[in-house]
Amino acid sequence: MTTTTITTTTGARRGLAAVLLSRRGSVYLNSPSPAAHTSTPTVDSLAGISLLEADLIERGFLLSADLRQALSGRTEDQLVTAGHDLLADIDAALGADRDHTPLFRRFPDSTPADTLAFYVDRVLTVLLQKAEQPCVLCGSNDTVHPVAPCAHLVCTSCFDGADFSACPICHRRIDVDDPFLRPQNYRPTAGTRRALPDRLRVLTYGGALTDRTTDAKTELTGLLARTGALSPQDTDDLSTLLDAAGDRSDLAWLPESIPGRATKALVLAWLLEEPDHHQVVLPAVISRITTATDVLRLAAVRSGGDAGLLTPTRFTALSRPLRRAMLQALDGLDVTLAAEDMRRHEQAWKHLAERLHPFEHATRYPNAALTFAALRKTTLTDDALSHTLRTTARRVPTASTNRPKVALALWSTQVETALAEADVRRALPLLAQRPGELLRRLDHMLRLADSDHAARVLDALEQAVPQVAPGVILSALGEIRTRSRKGAERVFFPKGGNAKAHIISDQRAPLAGTVVDRAVAILTGEILRRAGRLAPVDTAVLDAGLDGLMVPFAERTASRALVTLPRGSELPLPDGRTVRLFLHWMESTGSGRTDLDLSAAMFNDSWEHVGTCDYTRLRFAGTAAVHSGDLTSAPAPQGASEFVDLDLDKLAAAGVRYLVAVVFSFNNVAFDDLADAFAGFMARDEDGNTGAVFDPRQVEQRFDLTGQSRASVPLLIDVKGRTMRWLDVVKGVTGTNHAVHRHANDLATLGEGLTGLFTSGARVGLGELATWQAAGRARTVVVRHLDGSTTTYRRRPQETTETFATRIGTPNADDALNLDATDVHLAYLVRGDLALADGGEAYALYPAGLDARNVHLLGASDLVATLTPQ
Structure with missing residues (x-):
């Protein structure tokens, strides 16, 4: 199963074709007509395939050679249908199936330089402007007209209908046929430099429509093997796959145990x-x-x-x-x-x-x-x-x-009583009865224990850990290995329907270094032992770029997203390119008028608030951050979109170190109450007013806004480090009239706390887990570095798995291996640009050209699920 996820309208299940397109990168086609087996493709068919290829490239996708060949054997009608359905699924994934006209059509060039002056003009117009009187701002005659349906009096000389897409006074959407609007006078300049996105994927031929059921069963089997809670997207996909591949009359497909x-x-x-x-x-x-x-x-x-x-x-x-x-x-x-x-x-x-x-x-x-x-x-x-x-x-x-x-007499009552009385001797045998609970309370037990009892706790841990789910082991490992030093803050993600981070001061005393070291050795050793029980391979490849990714946790609250990025993961941002944040929403019948606001809060190295870019300040430091304007309604079917352009070089020059992106519900409407709500970001080559404001080719991430929350904090940008950290958390807010500067202190606490959590080692990294699995399974491990070089590590005679795992990534390497001449059966990659042997296994954040027919594609959650207790 791949890590790329395709989403449709908020809360809606996607069809089987979209599910398999997302999870496998596979396209399935109707069987060709009998004549197509013997006839040569027509010129029109080949031209149609070329047009489809061009459309796909504009969305960041490519056709594989076998898929192109399969398309050439279809009739023109079949080709049109297949292309239309494929593009519709991809557009829904990217958000390109929505109207994305911002308030200022010539954004970012036409965004007002002085937000306050623009606001004053609007207020004066509301208070003083009268019908059939000269404009109160410019004094022009016969230029003031009401717009529909809000009926605000607008001067066509002061407010350019070719630039505005909504009422310039209240910023609500107006009738598209209103004479004030003159969008035909505006044409964006064509862009000249448009790189392909990092998430670029090659679509492969999955076979005929009848082959979809077999592949659906494969994906269903993988989901049923997961040990932890599924993400909302995987839960939706599970329902679709059950309908497609499940059979209530013959349960041979149903596993005896679903963990x-x-x-x-x-x-x-x-x-x-x-x-x-x-x-x-x-x-x-x-x-x-x-x-x-x-x-x-x-x-x-x-x-x-x-x-x-x-x-x-x-x-x-x-x-x-x-x-x-x-x-x-x-x-x-x-x-x-x-x-x-x-x-x-x-x-x-x-x-x-x-x-x-x-x-x-x-x-x-x-x-x-x-x-x-x-x-x-x-x-x-x-x-x-x-x-x-x-x-x-x-x-x-x-x-x-x-x-x-x-x-x-309940076990939990006995345990809580013993812990409240600090009675380790009484609590330990009780916790040993339930190994998972022992690991969850390991830190508490070690804090209560003296040196003798600490040894007994660790002995019990050693006996218990083989029976514990892998997610619990990895969580305990991340927590315990940071406990030999005093922490400043503790971060919790309480169980609930939203991913809300709770940060408090850490009042715990550090644990003894010897205790921590033994606990870490026990937990790491168990992971390595379980990895060693998996199918052995000769050669594994590991990308050093995975070091910034986290092992998934709290997946139940993960957002449905284009790229499934585990919470807390950090990725590099491309140099010399503009980051464009985007937001789109559409009101439902029950939500009434809804105003969402895309905002950015800027902080220096000390997490002091230095500026904002939102509806209260449309520009920060000139063109360092530029807002597209505040739309205050989003009626169907058009909805509303907002954008923020970020020039990282100019932000750094203005003293910005960290930037936190936020989406607020200004009038306190929950995201779940909307017909549609999603956000994301693009990496753009163009400067200023070039290219379409929403370019699906440049979309790097798109995620749904869901739940009963009213404020989402999706990501944090380290301006100096040129990285993006995926947070995917919500912020508790009350009332209405939210503006980012009013929440600056809370956002600083949240950003600093989460940055500290994910950089402290308190969460196990995906690169670490991949290293442990590679060490447990492979005789040779090749590490690919960010500069394209490689380092080879071969397990030496008498070298234990623990020693081998520790050596991987160090300068103590072996003779280089030519990957081009080597069959690779196991790979952990940032991008699937490596040829694997048939039947191999691969995790790739961006699957790129990996073919699910030949390679078993793994998601980040699958890497954890494979380490189940024996």
């Missing part, structure tokens, strides 16, 4: 969508439920709720067979563990109990009834239910019925 809990709920709910198949699927559903929370997630998804249980769900009615199946699944679980799971979502379970009616089936499913009785604190009397509950409780070692209510 991702939320993924499991989505799949089981999909299986239960057709009542006619319940006889086949219900046993499969019951057998795959291993915790009480699995039942709750399943019920939530079937009711249209969240598989992650992050938001309350209004549970819908359940059919009798399904109700009994859920109670049967609960009845087969350990009562104490099930009761503990229920405590984590107490209110949700009480609401679900109203649909399950567990006490009506207490005799048939006594364990389930006892669990609900403990949750509800049911009072025991002399009735039949109480008798059943007492009888069942006698078989549960941790249950007690001495009091009028059923009581269960």
